[in-house]
Amino acid sequence: MTIVNAVVQGIFLGAFYAVLACGLSIMFGVMRIINLAHGDVAVLGAYVVFVIVDSTGMSPFVAFVVALPVMIVLGYVLQLTILERSLKSGILTPLLATFGLSIVIQNLLLIKFSPDVRSLGGNAGAVTTSSWQVTSGLSVSALGLVILVVAVLLFGALQLFLSRTPAGWKMRATAEDADAAELVGINSRDVYARATALAVAIAALGGLFLAIRSVFDPLSGPTQLIFAFEAVVIGGMGSLWGTLLGGLALGVAQTVGAQINPEYSVLTGHLLFLAVLIVRYGGVRVSLRTAR
Amino acid sequence: MRVRRWTRTSKGFTGATIAIAILLATVPLVFDPNVVQKLTNLLILVLLASMWNALAGYGGLLSVGQQAFIGIGAYGTVFFAGFGVSPYPAMVLATLVAGLISIPISFLALRLRAAQFAIGMWVIAEVISIFVRLDQNLGAGTGISLIQLNQYAPNFRQAYTFWLALAFTVIFLAALFVLLRSPLGLSLQAIRDDEDAARSLGVRVASRKRLLFVLAGFGCGAAGVLIGANTLFIETGSIFSVQWSAYMIFMVLVGGLGTFEGPILGAILLFGIQTTFTQGGPWYLVGLGATATLFALALPRGIWGTIEERLGLRLLPVGYRVVEMKREETTA
Numbered sequence: 306m307t308i309v310n311a312v313v314q315g316i317f318l319g320a321f322y323a324v325l326a327c328g329l330s331i332m333f334g335v336m337r338i339i340n341l342a343h344g345d346v347a348v349l350g351a352y353v354v355f356v357i358v359d360s361t362g363m364s365p366f367v368a369f370v371v372a373l374p375v376m377i378v379l380g381y382v383l384q385l386t387i388l389e390r391s392l393k394s395g396i397l398t399p400l401l402a403t404f405g406l407s408i409v410i411q412n413l414l415l416i417k418f419s420p421d422v423r424s425l426g427g428n429a430g431a432v433t434t435s436s437w438q439v440t441s442g443l444s445v446s447a448l449g450l451v452i453l454v455v456a457v458l459l460f461g462a463l464q465l466f467l468s469r470t471p472a473g474w475k476m477r478a479t480a481e482d483a484d485a486a487e488l489v490g491i492n493s494r495d496v497y498a499r500a501t502a503l504a505v506a507i508a509a510l511g512g513l514f515l516a517i518r519s520v521f522d523p524l525s526g527p528t529q530l531i532f533a534f535e536a537v538v539i540g541g542m543g544s545l546w547g548t549l550l551g552g553l554a555l556g557v558a559q560t561v562g563a564q565i566n567p568e569y570s571v572l573t574g575h576l577l578f579l580a581v582l583i584v585r586y587g588g589v590r591v592s593l594r595t596a597r
Numbered sequence: 598m599r600v601r602r603w604t605r606t607s608k609g610f611t612g613a614t615i616a617i618a619i620l621l622a623t624v625p626l627v628f629d630p631n632v633v634q635k636l637t638n639l640l641i642l643v644l645l646a647s648m649w650n651a652l653a654g655y656g657g658l659l660s661v662g663q664q665a666f667i668g669i670g671a672y673g674t675v676f677f678a679g680f681g682v683s684p685y686p687a688m689v690l691a692t693l694v695a696g697l698i699s700i701p702i703s704f705l706a707l708r709l710r711a712a713q714f715a716i717g718m719w720v721i722a723e724v725i726s727i728f729v730r731l732d733q734n735l736g737a738g739t740g741i742s743l744i745q746l747n748q749y750a751p752n753f754r755q756a757y758t759f760w761l762a763l764a765f766t767v768i769f770l771a772a773l774f775v776l777l778r779s780p781l782g783l784s785l786q787a788i789r790d791d792e793d794a795a796r797s798l799g800v801r802v803a804s805r806k807r808l809l810f811v812l813a814g815f816g817c818g819a820a821g822v823l824i825g826a827n828t829l830f831i832e833t834g835s836i837f838s839v840q841w842s843a844y845m846i847f848m849v850l851v852g853g854l855g856t857f858e859g860p861i862l863g864a865i866l867l868f869g870i871q872t873t874f875t876q877g878g879p880w881y882l883v884g885l886g887a888t889a890t891l892f893a894l895a896l897p898r899g900i901w902g903t904i905e906e907r908l909g910l911r912l913l914p915v916g917y918r919v920v921e922m923k924r925e926e927t928t929a
Contacts, residue, residue: 338712339712341712387894390894395897396710397653397657397711398897400711401846401890402894404842404889405846405885408889409886412880527839531716531719534716542713568727568730571727572724575720575723576724579705579721579724582708583705586709
């Protein structure tokens with residue numbers, strides 16, 4: 306029974322990782338770049354929500370809606386100032402530029418908010434405390450359920466956006482071949498800026514969940530980035546639904562690992578990620594082919 | 598036309614570099630231990646920057662996880678010293694171990710490209726750090742002191758550590774210099790300029806990259822050993838910190854990615870900044886991060902790369918240059 310409980314809790318945890326990873330997956334899908342400041346952007350989002358909650362006393366969920374326009378504008382600015390320039394030169398430049406940005410964000414947060422650990426769990430009301438005892442060994446928390454439902458809705462909405470709306474078609478066309486898309490009149494600059502704005506907004510949602518379900522501090526970003534990237538890779542880079550499944554797999558790996566020994570939680574997640582890399586790039590497929 | 602490697606300036610400067618290295622060996626005899634410790638730090642930075650540049654500048658491998666080898670070097674020293682090996686031989690052993698571990702790691706890591714490699718290395722560093730933290734004998738994450746070094750009087754200890762740092766720096770930089778000037782180095786510089794084109798011309802890209810990866814494994818391991826010896830206390834949180842990668846990226850980007858001299862210049866600059874802003878603190882890191890981003894976007898070849906381009910200056914020549922011959926030479 307404990308293992309069933311661990312898997313269920315892992316799915317809830319994994320849904321959170323999937324939300325964190327979603328923006329990373331979008332940016333990689335559309336622009337083929339990985340934003341190394343993605344985790345810090347999520348934490349920045351958490352702080353924006355924190356400031357609004359702190360000064361108005363409103364619910365973090367409402368505060369997130371208020372913060373959303375700020376984050377979208379931030380996404381546009383990030384694209385126009387840093388990412389657009391970095392896209393023009395080599396595959397290493399976006400990584401170098403966003404790594405520098407990551408350090409800047411972390412330390413600006415450190416200056417503004419001090420290294421204190423914070424949480425919005427207490428401000429979110431009943432959702433963080435209520436849970437249902439399904440059987441003696443299995444309980445389902447309301448918050449876990451909310452995050453899972455939001456994650457599934459988020460990926461579903463993105464699927465609809467990409468397959469049913471003209472803006473989504475443009476994004477897919479640009480992802481497929483930016484030059485060809487330009488030829489048929491799509492402004493790739495505009496599409497890229499939208500993709501980044503979308504990614505930053507979703508990262509902020511990840512930041513909101515981080516703040517409600519656990520604690521955060523100015524240096525929480527890199528860990529979030531690693532988990533998000535692991536989810537993207539486990540699910541298969543460039544696949545949106547894959548990212549959701551990758552997030553869930555990472556979450557389950559961590560909680561099942563924690564079941565064996567609490568200290569193994571993060572470790573088993575890392576090992577799953579490395580195992581996926583070995584299977585996918587480690588020549589296993591090649592050896593199967595030559596064996597035939 | 599004629600192809601040349603050496604110029605009068607570069608001959609003079611390479612000679613001067615050798616002279617400086619010899620002169621540096623006398624530092625512990627002249628200065629007090631405090632200064633010696635600071636200069637040891639400078640050598641560590643030079644070593645780290647050059648190794649990171651070997652990876653990124655010549656192999657196109659941007660690693661955010663070289664702290665894996667730094668940590669292995671530092672903890673390896675503690676590990677061997679715990680078995681009764683005397684401290685300085687333990688440091689050499691730990692360097693070898695860090696370098697040897699990089700070989701199996703390379704078979705996984707080098708299959709990855711760009712961001713996958715960068716973050717893959719980071720995760721590998723995290724995994725190694727977790728394993729160290731789970732080990733009670735290595736202090737279980739609360740940190741551990743290199744008590745075995747207490748058998749030496751502080752000024753002797755500082756001198757030995759400095760000499761070891763100087764030896765490591767000279768060995769690894771000389772190895773890189775010789776490597777880059779060999780026919781092998783020519784293929785490395787071809788990979789730096791255009792990996793796909795190099796491959797199509799028959800350069801064995803994978804084995805060349807492995808060579809650089811393992812060299813950087815040894816070099817970063819050596820740097821880790823020295824960091825441990827220079828600070829006398831190591832702790833997983835700081836020795837496996839991604840901050841090391843941040844420093845390496847800063848030094849190489851500012852100094853000049855893919856140039857031999859650039860990372861040395863970058864290390865001296867970072868050393869200067871660190872000694873000026875001794876308090877460190879967040880504003881200093883904001884400055885480092887912002888500068889790195891600015892250089893990546895606006896001056897991708899760094900200070901030295903730009904000087905080289907504008908003035909055609911080569912001080913430690915690893916490439917060739919085409920020079921116009923004088924009329925009498927052509928007719929002769």
